[in-house]
Amino acid sequence: MQFSQNSRVWVYQSDKQLNDADVIKLQILLDNFTTGWTAHNNQLKAKAEIRYNRFIILIVDESQAGASGCSIDKSVRFMKDIEEQFGINLFDRFNLAYRSDEQILSVPRHTFEELISNKTIDANTIVFNNMVQNLTELENKWEVPFKDSWHIQLFSSLLAQ
Missing domain, CATH: 3.30.70 (Alpha-Beta Plaits)
Incomplete structure (x- = not known):
């Protein structure tokens, strides 16, 4: 189909x-x-x-x-x-997913902030933009580098440290 x-x-x-x-x-x-x-x-x-x-x-x-x-x-x-x-949670919008090598991991916001602070997550880390609206965005804007995601607006001050 x-x-x-x-x-x-x-x-x-x-x-x-x-x-x-x-x-x-x-x-x-x-x-x-x-x-x-x-x-x-x-x-x-x-x-x-x-x-x-x-x-x-x-x-x-x-x-x-x-x-x-x-x-x-x-x-x-x-x-x-x-x-x-x-036994899962699908509605926590501050459970953030990212790639670590070949693994997909998700963490709560405070842990995500810690991972940025300790440089585990950097500008090129792939994150998941679950706010995509259509198939085109899913294919092109879902898995993106941190620096190109909505995440950067929320966490940019931590990245600069």
Whole structure:
């Protein structure tokens, strides 16, 4: 199934990495949700992906039917259920993810600040911009160097030290 580059995207980041068995179970739940996801009784052209055993990405191609407030609420409720079922937190926006060699790690804001201060995270460290809005941004602006991310606005004073 082809999706428009303008398709809406929601990125949910888990506070911990899921094991492979959980990823398989979760993908089945996500597939079931997206195939039944509707907005005002119109089937949404939607899919879900799990990346790096940590990120859940919902994608809706609104060229057929747009996601409405009610349909977005359904997805949020579904994600809350996923949190409970898998014992993870998907809604902590200050749980920040970054690359360390080939690993994807996530830490709370205060730990992220410490990692910048002790130079573990620098201007070229890859961070994840979970605020991307569409597929084009997901492909081009999701995994970016710290210096090119929204993170720099929040933590630039620490980087300069």
